Amino acid sequence: MAASLARRSTAEPAERIISLLWLLLHEPRGYTREQIRRLVVGYEDLGEGAFAKLFQRDRRVLRAVGVPLLRAARADDGGEDAEEGSRYRVDREALLLRDLDLTVDERRALVRARRLWADSPLRADVVRAVGLLFHPADLADDDALAGYHTVMPRSDPRLEVLTEAAAEQSTVRFAYRDAAGALRERTVRVWFLTLVRGRWYATGWDLDRGAERSFRLTRMETDPVLAEHAPEAPARPEGYDAAGLRVRLAGQADAERVRVWLAPGRGQAVRAAGRAVDPRADDGPPPAEGWELWEAAGGAREDGLGAEVAALLGEALFSPAHAGLVHRLAEDLEAAAAVHAPEPDPAWESLSLAPPVRRRARHSSEDLVGRLLDIVGLANRAGGVERAELLDRLGVTSRELDRDLALLAYCGMPEREFPGFQFDVEEEGGRIRVHQAAELAAPVRLTLPEAHTLVATLQTVADMTVLPAADREAARSAQRRIRERLIAAGEPLAEDPESAALLDAPIPGAAGPAAVVAHWDVAVDPETVRTLLDAIAEHRVLRLRYHAVRSDTQSERDVEPLAVVQDRTRLYLHAWCREAGDHRVFRVDRVSEIRETGERFRPRPRPAASHAPSDAGDEGLVAVVRWSHRVRDAADGYHPLAQAHLPGGDRVTRLALTGADVAAALVARHGGDVEVLAPAALRAEVAERAGRAARRARTGVA
Template sequence: MAAKSVERLLNVIMTIGSRRRIDRAKLFAVIPDYAEAVSDQAAERMFERDKAAIIELGLPLVTERDVLDENTVHYRIDTARSGAVLDLTTEEYTVLLAASRAWDTAAAGGAARRVRAKLLSLGHDADPDLLRRTPRGAVESLPVLTPLLEAVVAGRSVHFMYRSTHGAPSRRRVEPWVVGVLDGHWYIHGWDLDRAAPRVFRASRIESFPSDAAAATRPRPERTDLADVLGTMLDSDDREVATVRAAPYKALSLRDRAGASLEAEGFRLPRLPRPVARRLLLADVRWVELQEPALWREEIGEVLTSIADRHEGEPELSGLDGAAVRPSPRIRITPQSGDHLSRLISVASYVMSRGEVALSELTEALDVSEKQLVTDLQVLFVCGDMGAGWEDLIEAEWEHGTVRVRNAEPLRRALSLSAVESTALLAGLATLEPAAGQAEDVVDSARAKLLAAVAGTAEPGDQSTADGAEVPTRAEIAEATTADEMAARTADRAEQVLGAVHAALRAAPGSEEASLTIRYSSSDRPGTSVRRIRPLRLETDGARSYLLAHCELAGAERRFRLDRVVELLPAGTPMSRPEVAHGEALAGRVDGEVWLRLGPAGHWIAESFAAAELRDAEGEEAATYARLDSPVLAPLVDAVLESAGAAEALSPREVRDTIVTVARGGAERHTR
């Protein structure tokens, strides 16, 4: 929406909010766009759109008819409901602010963009130490999410272009039941109108902006667990309890499932469907050997032999040369007046609550550029109460790097969160959980207050709404707000490590308490290393949590996956690296580009490694070619093996040879 419309909305808010109430005729006379409209009907339509935008923004706009003259309509902003939307402690506000950083606001939809601005309008001060220790999350930031979330809330269907793993995009019509996060990725589960069956869609494969359609007619299931739905995609009647041998401190995800210690060389997995067990074992086949059941063991050997045979010869490249480059989907992110207006109000509220704010602090808080912030301040400068003189316009100053805002009291208000924005924020909260550590209770209490506010209750302890409906529990919203069960188990196992990391981050720089000695199990080589590190910050990527730290052994900054910090050691423990024989390590990144040929079951690799280019083969069923630029070698090899033949590395030759070596070694262990 044009800046002119944003100015008009801001003037309407300032004019109504500056007085106890104002009648409709006076408002239409003093707002220039209404007064200059081509007709009374045009002014009416414009005002109705503006009212809807103001209410959606979260301001309690009230319409009242005069008790003496029902033809006279008055408007006011309900000051009784314009105080704090959420009664938060400093720590709870901090974790909600940290949760809002899970989104790339430049790429996300309107709901995600508005969340941070609305939080800042609350007028709280964050705990800088806690904010520094909470990781920046990595939830997929997709512009398609807002209309999907709105469809769930409104009970409507949507249609969009979707590219499945089997080829060209097609138009899909869906009544969404759940839009949720799992392992850092967004999924939509709902009723596919064309196929007359429930379906799951990955949001990153939607290639057009979802359009609102008719009201949903299919009853929504009372309970839909997204993790369970995705789990059934690999379900099978062939279920067994598998016995596994594994190298100590390796195959950590398998150990989590088995409840096995990190040092145990043998353990039993819980009863799993054969496809699930096969995928898990192949992903960690460098470190494990399946012993029982015998038929599964034989299948693992056959799959690995087939992968090795396929990579041993020369690759077939004729399909790659003739494949058409897939154009990147261009989903336009249209700035909305609500996005801009919520940021303008938050700028004014944030600055007025503090008197003055450094320009750099404000740009960081709002996650905007200095140029954009100055543009916002220029808009504020020309707006104000249109029913008074020029002296009642907003005063905004930003000279010398310090921002001041005066004469804008109607904007000093907390903006309430919509159901869609709350869902986005709950998803951001979920990214903090794997690395919450000692802040886990704060995350839980912030979530409870957010849920209470969404349900309209006064206190989070009151578990019912005004109409008697129960407030969703944490378990009941798991399908839309939490990472998968594996992440929770990893977090439990890493609690001691997280506590030590948080203590080190709080410690004075240079002190003994600011450093840790750890045993680390790397994914690219056998054994473990002992390292002395100085933690710098936590980071989150989907369901995985990482620690950026200065490593004395490497003499540089390194990124450590938290669940691979397997032991905390006394400060004086000597540092060491494992002795690795030639060919045992898969260290570092591939030098240059890697081309993969992917079948339908292997398309997830292109998404996981953020393929730089995709090509679709002609005349070859469901074949896609993906180019990866300098991928990390170890996880790439593991992904090719995990795909069980659905992926082939075409180049370079060195990657093919590595896959042959690893696959042959795994096959030998399972066929002897």
């Protein structure tokens, strides 16, 4: 009952909004505000204030789904209707989606883009955009990435607001906690929304600081809200150094090669990513007998080599040649030990930890209106459209399509004044037709945020080094077409009477740098991934040399590869392990060698959950862990059982871990920013191991 009421509450505004659109399409000269109020069902009985708010809201919905509304301050012909006031109409020349004339390779790049953002709220924009441009299923069977799947950063409704803000260079307000822990209200004109190393950042002009600033979304303490009356701020610069922004946000130091002493058989992550080297004079003597010197890329501090070395708790030490890294490692381990030396703050025991609630993007009348117009635009071609094709292009279930088709029968011209002019929906022989809807002879154009999001997903494809150079160039070529044909000509229209006499004011710099950018920041050997994907497609058994994550050991496995799964900045191989006789998940960057066995296997079903392995596990111990505000989003990788957010921005979680080794490595990896609160025995063990590792780091002796 509740579900049907919610459905109806969304359907009624959708009927009214489509009725408004069809009325405006019916008369090229448009209608005055009072004419619209009299003709559209749902407006006529409202008071002046209520009508003004609802009419403005409905215009915003139409604009949000791509309908270009114009308002002339006087009658178009200056004649007898001039005193009736403003007339609202639809810009018919800008209404319909342009044909981009994409090549087959460019279309294939878009199909890949459509599949890549599996769990992002922005995926709906990409699904709609690609589905309106062409039928993606036509190319689904011809894809080098057929065995590739993604688990993107969890859905965050803030992305939708910020994507629109970046595309239109709007100003937003939000409360933000910076790296030092200070909480302040910020007012920002948003220039870019960027995905770097699995994290989203909004970059723009900070009106409070009078300078460019970048903000990590996970540090926003409130949802961003559009500022209706904001001071002037600089527009997005032409020729902005987007590559430099990426380097700054990623904290990249990948060009730096770092030398690390490893204990016998330890440091498999370093061994898999680096190479053994001969010691130099400035590397000093080995910390103990049997230790080996290896060299690898440094990477970012949060998840790079420094974190890997710290997590080994004294079983890996930086060469004395890197004095700064030696000092920082010792400081981080000393901080971890110091945090655990005293008893924990007893205040945590009074916290009420609750299971995490996953925020979901709300489905609104805007979503429904957009989808209904898409159905009409796609079904209006000669002979209608096959049901299967419509499902593919819209990315909906058969049940959802049935509900939408039933609702369409109530849409069209205002029923009271134009009886019998509603849509006639017909389905026969698997084909769907919509009659009495000639005003929409093709799909509505993409919105500016949708076009920018589509460019962003194509950037992800263009960055994928596992693809051949020609395929990556096709993604860049498709980007250029979309920017030239859809973004440069797709500036949104101002909509409020107070803002302009004509509602077609362009956004400065709208055709400049891409407003949304999503980089493929996966550090992995492309040839290894290509070999795995080929083996998945051809059902070939492979022999892997694997450096295990949890046990820090090396082994050889014969596996039947089933899928490569991306989770943030890491790739994982889902496979049937013949040694274990069960499904297993392997980190691809820990695979140091692949050999063909010459065997083929009969395909097995892949487990339903396409997730990466975690150090969480219900077979181990349960710990209560505090995360400082600086690293609190790292807790998501451990799948908290329960949590609480503290006033200062810290996060307390209850985790199921596989053992004390995992807890100690977690604490060491984050220095003093992660603290085990309970159980007491685990806290004491972590303190002792961190202290011992710190002494090794200071002395360089094992």
